[in-house]
Amino acid sequence: MTTTDYLISAVLVLLVIPQVRGTRLNLRNLLLPLVLVGAAAAYYLKTVPTQGHDVALDVATVLVGALIGAACAYTTRLRRQNGVVVAKAGFIAAVLWIVGMAARTGFAYEANHGGRTAIVNFSRTEHITGAGAWTAALVLMALAQVLVRLVLLRVRARSTSAVGARTSSFATV
Helix, strand or coil: CCCCHHHHHHHHCHHHHHHHEEECHHHHHHHHHEEEEEHHHHCCCCCCCCCCCCCHHHHHHHHHHHHHHHHHHCCCCEEEEEEEEEEECCCCHHHHHHHHHHHHHHHHHHHCCCHHHHHHHHHHHHHHCCCHHHHHHHHHHHHHHHHHHHHHHHHHHHHHCCCCCCCCCCCCC
């Protein structure tokens, strides 16, 4: 991994800070994660291999990313403040966000520091075509995590807006 790789990972992990502090659901905090993950995708995602079981790997990682994103969204508290919906990630949401982002970084680190043989052997056994397939799968996982979280928060915010000052029924921790 290069310094750029570590910086990109750090920025994506640090997106949790405003989530924990609490932010108004506005256009800026809708677009910022999309732009950052989109930029990471443009940087890393050169191709999406479709041979062997590459598509199955993509589907599996997208599902995992979507589940993490959904769990983050549903463990984020929503409340109305001065007529605006404010989202504040709870402990579980923050941990899930960090684990999701750090797991991808950890996989990339391990692939370059001792785990290469195990990954190559697994890839060969499972008919995964190589590093490009893994890169695509992990980037798609990150995109799914961010998109699902953003969409579900906006859907929940609509119900919070519709019920006035009452906190959404999905609010937790």
